[in-house]
Amino acid sequence: MSQSLLLVVAVALVDQDMRVLIAQRPPGKTLAGLWEFPGGKVEPGESPEAALIRELTEELGITVAEPCLAPLTFASHAYEHFHLLMPLYICRRWQGFVSPREGQTLKWVAPRALRDYPMPPADEPLISALLDLLA
Numbered sequence: 001m002s003q004s005l006l007l008v009v010a011v012a013l014v015d016q017d018m019r020v021l022i023a024q025r026p027p028g029k030t031l032a033g034l035w036e037f038p039g040g041k042v043e044p045g046e047s048p049e050a051a052l053i054r055e056l057t058e059e060l061g062i063t064v065a066e067p068c069l070a071p072l073t074f075a076s077h078a079y080e081h082f083h084l085l086m087p088l089y090i091c092r093r094w095q096g097f098v099s100p101r102e103g104q105t106l107k108w109v110a111p112r113a114l115r116d117y118p119m120p121p122a123d124e125p126l127i128s129a130l131l132d133l134l135a
């Protein structure tokens with residue numbers, strides 16, 4: 001059965017202590033309560049990087065320059081109603097202070113502890129890539 005492809009961009013923001021930022025999806029949304037990497041859907045006509053930069057301002061109130069976004073890996077996962085294709089970038093530099101702008105709970109987590117936080121099924125393989133890079 002063919003499914004529509006949904007393009008979502010996400011980022012592992014890494015702080016000076018090598019911790020990664022995750023956000024908990026608020027109640028009422030799909031996959032509520034699960035922890036995810038900041039990001040969101042790419043709008044029509046938007047580049048993946050522009051979408052991510054926009055989402056980071058909207059969700060976290062930070063400004064990221066495009067050269068500070070490095071491709072890390074991607075997720076490809078069949079959900080019930082769509083197939084998710086999600087490039088994951090890594091970013092170690094941004095301007096401003098990370099703050100929850102959309103009612104989400106934020107947490108800086110050591111890579112080895114990421115598996116303690118339930119994440120959407122698509123994210124599971126991404127954790128290994130982060131551990132390889134950071135742990």
Ligand SMILES: Nc1nc2c([nH]c(=O)n2[C@@H]2O[C@H](COP(=O)(O)OP(=O)(O)OP(=O)(O)O)[C@@H](O)[C@H]2O)c(=O)[nH]1
Binds near residue numbers: 120
């Ligand atoms: N940002 C982000 N989205 C993820 C991750 N893993 C994952 O499966 N997704 C899925 O990718 C989509 C992200 O879209 P979004 O964040 O713009 O969507 P949304 O919650 O506003 O809308 P939605 O309630 O329709 O899903 C969601 O379906 C979400 O479940 C992740 O680590 N980060």
